Amino acid sequence: MLRVLFSLLLVTSLVFSTRKVLKVPLYVRKKFNGSELFFGRNSSKGSPFNLALQTRDNVEYYGTISMGTPRQNFSVLFDTGSSNTWLPSVNCPYSNLACQSHRRYNSSGSSSYVPDGRNFTLRYGSGKVLGYLSQDTLHFAGVDLPDLIFGESLFLQQFAFNSVIFDGLVGLGLGSLAWPKTTPFLELLCGKRLIEECIFSVYLSRHPKDIPGGEILFGGYDKTKFEGKLHYVPISQMNTWKIEITKTSVGTKQIGAQSSAILDTGTSLVLMPQETYDNLVKTLSVELKSGYYVMPCTIRTLPDINILIGGKVFPLTPSDYLIELTLDLKKVCVLGIAPIRRRFWVLGDIFLGRYYTVYDATAKRIGLATRQSEVVSK
Ligand SMILES: *[C@@H]1O[C@H](CO)[C@@H](O)[C@H](O)[C@H]1NC(C)=O
Ligand SMILES: *[C@@H]1O[C@H](CO)[C@@H](O)[C@H](O)[C@H]1NC(C)=O
Ligand SMILES: *[C@@H]1O[C@H](CO)[C@@H](O)[C@H](O)[C@H]1NC(C)=O
Ligand SMILES: *[C@@H]1O[C@H](CO)[C@@H](O)[C@H](O)[C@H]1NC(C)=O
Ligand SMILES: *[C@@H]1O[C@H](CO)[C@@H](O)[C@H](O)[C@H]1NC(C)=O
DSSP: OTHHHHHHHHHHHHHHHHTTOTTSOSSOOOOOOGGGOOOOSOOOTBSOEEEEEEEETTTEEEEEEEETTTTEEEEEEEETTOOOEEEEBTTSOTTOHHHHTSOOBOGGGOTTOEEEEEEEEEEETTEEEEEEEEEEEEEETTEEEEEEEEEEEEEEOHHHHTTOSOOEEEEOOOGGGSOTTOOOHHHHHHHTTSBSSSEEEEEEOOSTTSSSSEEEEESSOOGGGBSSOOEEEEOSSTTSOEEEEOEEEETTEEEEOSEEEEEOTTOSSEEEEHHHHHHHHHHHTOOEETTEEEEETTOOOOOOEEEEETTEEEEEOHHHHEEEEEETTEEEEEESEEEESSSSEEEOHHHHTTEEEEEETTTTEEEEEEBOOOOOOO
């Protein structure tokens, strides 16, 4: 569900537009810094290995992969909300700035490239990606994954993709959303037995003092990254990382009924159905300014939002759900929660930054636990 990442960009741009600073891009592309890369250690066949993620302002989380032989490097968003993989193509026209401003895959420069040629279109809420399919070997975290069919993108919608840091996307979803007659990344990784258990775990840091970004551990989970035990719930729909929320409350007041929820690393915020959202803002009694909930960051007296999942409450505290922004040189906070006109929730980075999550493709379940707070004062 990549599109919802960009709905945050939309929201924040609008916040800015009300203050006439729309032209200041919030997410300026940073130059590639190779020395920040970290390729997983210990990736002997079958044993778990990790991939470091970097973040930009806790809004975009991305890691490094290489494609082809010799390797061509890219930053990619690892997206649990979708299943396909794509990279900008060296063949995209000069007129497509969103493509030209990113690193592009050159199939003529790769001896492991195998043509496919079928066209694809991916539609996101704020824009689309078009191109054709190709096949090559993907390298990440010290592992080689041959025979991956991925999209070479000729067209990236400007608004959605121009100002993001990541070049392309690797879908970590189960098969349901994959292109026909292709084996998506996770299925290929597990099918080739590059990991023993078809599991991966996501750790996203939020605090500025955290290790930057986070990590995805393929093939297992890391007990040092969470507190207590994992709470497992079954996925509620075959082939998507979707679970059931039983109900949602603020204090003693119920604001939302039973609903399904997608766990989505590709979304920055938490999105909830409009009705639940309306109940939430009423209950929080936050002030609406120019269509957005902007408040001084000194408001820490707001209550927790308690999300009941599989008989256990997963609270979001104000420090989880408020996002700090600088507007007119003043620090303000906005609600990191937005409404969608859907019947389900999207639990994006606001939630995943608070809870460590384990995606178990074999048992079709998701494990959740409070993320270990990493601030160790010396
Ligand atoms: C890259 O990042 C490292 C670690 O954050 C830093 O020490 C180094 O100066 C950076 N290099 C460049 C060229 O920005
Ligand atoms: C793999 O990890 C083990 C234990 O953490 C360590 O002893 C070993 O040296 C590592 N191997 C490599 C190749 O890094
Ligand atoms: C790709 O990344 C690897 C690992 O950081 C690095 O060793 C290599 O030089 C990079 N290649 C290019 C072409 O930048
Ligand atoms: C793609 O790679 C081929 C072979 O290395 C090279 O001749 C060509 O110039 C590259 N194309 C671009 C646009 O870099
Ligand atoms: C694939 O897309 C290209 C334009 O990018 C178009 O010219 C071609 O006709 C398309 N092929 C098919 C089979 O649709």
